[in-house]
Amino acid sequence: MDNKFKSGFVSIVGRPNVGKSTLMNKIVGQKIAITSNKPQTTRNKITAVYTSEEGQIVFLDTPGLHRAKNKLGGYMMNAADSALKDADVLLYMLEANAKFGDRDEEVLNKLSSLKMPKILVINKIDAVTGEELLKITRELSEKCNFEETVPVSAIEGTNVEELIKVIMQYLPYGEPFFDEETVTDQPVRQIAAEMIREKALHALNEEIPHGIAVVIEKMDFNKKVVDVEATIVCERESHKGIIIGKGGSMLKKIGTNARFEIEKMLERQINLKLFVKVKDRWRDSEFLLKNFGYNPGEFKN
Numbered sequence: 319m320d321n322k323f324k325s326g327f328v329s330i331v332g333r334p335n336v337g338k339s340t341l342m343n344k345i346v347g348q349k350i351a352i353t354s355n356k357p358q359t360t361r362n363k364i365t366a367v368y369t370s371e372e373g374q375i376v377f378l379d380t381p382g383l384h385r386a387k388n389k390l391g392g393y394m395m396n397a398a399d400s401a402l403k404d405a406d407v408l409l410y411m412l413e414a415n416a417k418f419g420d421r422d423e424e425v426l427n428k429l430s431s432l433k434m435p436k437i438l439v440i441n442k443i444d445a446v447t448g449e450e451l452l453k454i455t456r457e458l459s460e461k462c463n464f465e466e467t468v469p470v471s472a473i474e475g476t477n478v479e480e481l482i483k484v485i486m487q488y489l490p491y492g493e494p495f496f497d498e499e500t501v502t503d504q505p506v507r508q509i510a511a512e513m514i515r516e517k518a519l520h521a522l523n524e525e526i527p528h529g530i531a532v533v534i535e536k537m538d539f540n541k542k543v544v545d546v547e548a549t550i551v552c553e554r555e556s557h558k559g560i561i562i563g564k565g566g567s568m569l570k571k572i573g574t575n576a577r578f579e580i581e582k583m584l585e586r587q588i589n590l591k592l593f594v595k596v597k598d599r600w601r602d603s604e605f606l607l608k609n610f611g612y613n614p615g616e617f618k619n
């Protein structure tokens with residue numbers, strides 16, 4: 319590597335559902351973080367690596383900033399906070415098609431005290447007219463007063479290359495943190511669990527998705543077809559019934575969709591068995607949170 323190579327950590331922060339995970343996936347060209355139209359989809363800090371001849375950007379996708387209502391929410395907000403501290407550059411994402419409200423003001427205040435360069439990313443520009451976009455961009459960039467403002471459509475990829483160029487300008491020179499083939503440091507078991515959770519999020523409505531956790535019980539690569547067993551944990555007997563569905567139809571739908579994604583990731587055929595278990599109020603149990611991969615102690619200093 320020549321000494322003009324740049325490398326650094328870029329955290330993507332913002333309120334739930336603005337499109338942070340969609341943008342990160344688009345940039346690295348792979349589904350690393352799951353996405354859905356339900357708020358609070360992302361629960362962990364998730365790393366994805368973009369490498370070009372010019373430099374390496376280590377993206378940290380974070381849970382959407384919200385007021386935590388339980389221990390899981392507290393864990394999520396700690397994960398987001400830790401990503402703020404680690405960042406060389408911050409991407410603050412807002413939506414072009416939503417009003418800037420009190421909660422956004424709160425987040426903006428929090429970010430203002432941080433010293434690193436900040437880029438305002440206005441997402442979902444596909445959902446507004448060109449005229450509206452000009453007005454919105456002017457208003458939001460005045461409000462935020464960051465180093466840069468970049469409007470994008472994460473879903474369509476509009477202006478995403480431009481965003482990468484802008485980020486590179488603010489990154490320090492340095493050696494890469496990961497080799498150039500690496501796209502994430504998330505273990506496959508964790509990504510597989512997340513893919514199952516994503517399919518459950520897509521298939522289920524109302525409060526059920528928020529109360530779901532997925533645990534991979536087994537992933538056996540020894541046979542030609544990889545054996546995967548996973549448990550979907552929910553909070554109530556009635557939810558369990560809905561997740562299983564009439565004659566097992568809902569669980570089958572979730573399983574079929576998840577199998578497709580996991581096979582794509584592993585480039586192997588899999589045999590997926592899903593189970594459903596009830597764990598009352600697991601989102602407020604430190605013991606269960608830890609068991610399901612959300613270690614509440616992880617981000618304490």
Ligand SMILES: Nc1nc2c(ncn2[C@@H]2O[C@H](COP(=O)(O)OP(=O)(O)OP(=O)(O)O)[C@@H](O)[C@H]2O)c(=O)[nH]1
Nearest residue numbers: 334335336337338339340354358359360382472473
């Ligand atoms: N129209 C439009 N929709 C988008 C765009 N980017 C993301 N979305 C949609 O917005 C919803 C939320 O996307 P996510 O990427 O899960 O949002 P997030 O900010 O990661 O959400 P949390 O993880 O809950 O904080 C999904 O339904 C996406 O398909 C975009 O550029 N245009």
Ligand SMILES: [Mg+2]
Nearest residue numbers: 338339359360
């Ligand atoms: Mg997300």
